[in-house]
Amino acid sequence: MVLNLAERPGRGAGRTVTPAEKAQARSVSLRRIGALFTGHRNQLTLVVTIIVASSVLGMASPFLLREVIDVALPQSDLRLLVYLVLGMVVVAAVTSVLGVIQTWISTGVGQRVMHRLRVDVFSHLQRQSVSFFTKTRTGEVQSRITNDIGGMQSVVTSTATSIAANLTTVVATIVAMVALTWQLTLISLLVLPPAIYLTRRVAKMRQQITAERQRELAELNVIIEEGLSINGVQLSKTMGAGAAQTERFTGSSNRLIDLELRSELSGRWRMAAMNIIFAVIPATIYLAAGLPFAAGAMSIGTLVAFTALQGNLFRPLMSLLDVSVTLTSSLALFARIFEYLDLPVDIASPVRPVRLPEVRGHLRFEDVTFAYDSSPAAALAGVTLDVPAGSSLALVGETGSGKSTIAALITRFYDPTAGRITIDGVDLRDLDLSDLSDIVGVVSQETYLLHTTIRENLRYAKPDATDAELVAAATAAQIHSLIAALPDGYDTMVGSRGHRFSGGEKQRIAIARTLLRDPRILVLDEATSALDNETERAVQRAFDELARGRTTVTIAHRLSTVRDADQIAVIDHGRILESGTHESLLLDGGRYSTLAG
Structure with missing residues (x-):
């Protein structure tokens, strides 16, 4: 996929982008997004290693819990109980410390990528000819650098690590669940098809809404820049246009309210449906464990450990699906930024410039x-x-x-x-x-x-x-x-x-x-x-x-x-x-x- 520059910004006196349909038609190469992290491979490799180690270590807790319930407590084995409890505390402490280290490294990498992206956009725009700035509203340029890049921050700083952490956790959890009981694992995985379907629908809705929201934010920036600059204020006062400017600002702000509500509600409906499904699955497992044909097939400790693992599965699974929604919706932001980065430089220095040893001025x-x-x-x-x-x-x-x-x-x-x-x-x-x-x-x-x-x-x-x-x-x-x-x-x-x-x-x-x-x-x-x-x-x-x-x-x-x-x-x-x-x-x-x- 490549960015389709259907129309460059600044062509005309109105909005600097074409209508919403063209913005939505743009697609961004995930490889190009990944290229933003070039130069940080060692840090990212370390982060992934920490994530894998933390996820695998965290899988020990349900098995320790099973031993507490099935062995240590029934047999009143205090020494074993102490060891198991200490093991659970150590696992929690180590995974927490690893989580802090992972967050520190990944956030640092993400912020440096954001910094590089901001600098690249700013310096590239500095190289644009005067013609570009005569056709593009100042508020639009400011919005791309602040609102659009700011909106990408969560994707750049945490998406890669979130995917790695949650994917590792999901795989490790499924392996542990199969080790406990493969029959109940199959029941738990029934949640995947509806979850994926709902997530894809929400992702498409969010992508459209995000593009509309960023255009509206750009419009709001333009109104602020035009209406609250010293020249704008003087013009407004001399023309008696204060009320009209306020009405224009109010309309844009109201449209932002509607877009934010639509964005939030699209995710909430999915979350409500998933919560119902997640509540049904454990209930079904408890019911299955209590049916006559399953009586005695598993210990109470195994059942408790399995339900604990199941909770550990649903949380990272939902996080993975949320990342999918966020990444898909953020493609509209990447499209807007890459559109500026792909603008050709009309007036540029030559590759091999001529140097004047002594300038006379003819x-x-x-x-x-x-x-x-x-x-x-x-x-x-x-x-x-x-x-x-x-x-x-x-x-x-x-x-x-x-x-x-x-x-x-x-x-x-x-x-x-x-x-x-x-x-x-x-x-x-x-x-x-x-x-x-x-x-x-x-x-x-x-x-x-x-x-x-x-x-x-x-x-x-x-x-x-x-x-x-x-x-x-x-x-x-x-x-x-x-x-x-x-x-x-x-x-x-x-x-x-x-x-x-x-x-x-x-x-x-x-x-x-x-x-x-x-x-x-x-x-x-x-x-x-x-x-x-x-x-x-x-x-x-x-x-x-x-x-x-x-x-x-x-x-x-x-x-x-x-x-x-x-x-x-x-x-x-x-x-x-x-x-x-x-x-x-x-x-x-x-x-x-x-x-x-």
Whole structure:
């Protein structure tokens, strides 16, 4: 069996998965689940050995009990009675200690497997292109990592050991029962056919319900993320949508109640039926032992020992069947996780990346065409640009003309559909992604700050940066004096998404963070759009100073910020209409002169 990726998450604005039927149609290879435990074979072998030893040792108790009832008590043999009782205590003590050791080892293995799975999913998603995240709701991604992997915990941490323990116990118990009386053993095993039938029915129901529940949990996560984030709360308050959001959350929560009830009741009905069967079997055995034709055929001690063994059989047998239900229902969770792990990485580092011994920063676009997946029309068409090392390029044009798409291609958020982009003559696709992030620094119009201190936000760009380097970067971005005036200085918490600061302050912190990386190529995607005129002029002066020796690509609506660029390109509908200096473009009287007017 293999995972059928009928549809990848994030295709569209609604749910990120197809309807329930497709999710239920997925199947997961048990071999693939077993492969999660690769590297833990020695520990698992030890666990199985402990389980077998514990199960076999536990079978001694009924035989000791039989000797107590049939021999020691009738014959008033105190010495034998003491030995038998001590033997029963030792058996209980040893099996208990072995159980603790087995639980310690198996739980440790399970938790390490869970840790590895969480890390694998997180790191694989980190490698996904920006395109994936623009199509997938954040709450859905969070739900897969937390709810789905969390729901698999009991399967990963205890299922294998539970199967081994209960299977060993069942086999050992049946052998012991046959040794006591094979006739009564046959009567006891009459419980198997109805138990297996009921379990299979419950397992199928649970699998369907589990898939539905996880989708609903993902929906609940999305509602929480959208409704309780700072931006979501502000939108809700300004739109008066609080009641509607609460109603949406209430509906999702109510659906979860129904799913949980269905899941629990499906198991309870089976348990009720099995309890009745388990009560009938011992009663039948007692009746059979008392019938005239069976009178004297077995001792009371044998009957008591047999019924004790029978109880030991039913408990692990039910546990085995419960494991079957849990494993079957959890396949829906494994399907959702493996679906993410199987996502192809669209933007990846090459197997043999080209290393630039010395980065000059010569940037070129060579007949570049690009189209987004969601749009049949090209966002860029035949764009050719040449930005010599240390020079500056300004991109101007109306909203939606393709300026930010050019910036996204420089950072390799996307790859061109046709043509190529080079730095110092090397195609971006031939560079390691980590090297590219060191070469290209970006400050965009949409500033994102982490919910931590200013210091840690800056060090996100350079973890080993000294305090002096932080101050230098903040000073260049015209934000140091403001930070220094705060009671906690650089240890001030910025708040969720930086909402403690104004738009201009957040943008200057982001500028400082980028400058801390000291990139050879700067991409400023309307980086001063949130600044007032005075602050903008100050930051622009800092950029002018810092741009010396760097290649700078600036995107701006305000032509005042780009008039001194070495070259200016006017973009319209993904094409370059004209390019030149500020003065030459004004003299040409084309689109640029219209924008400048």
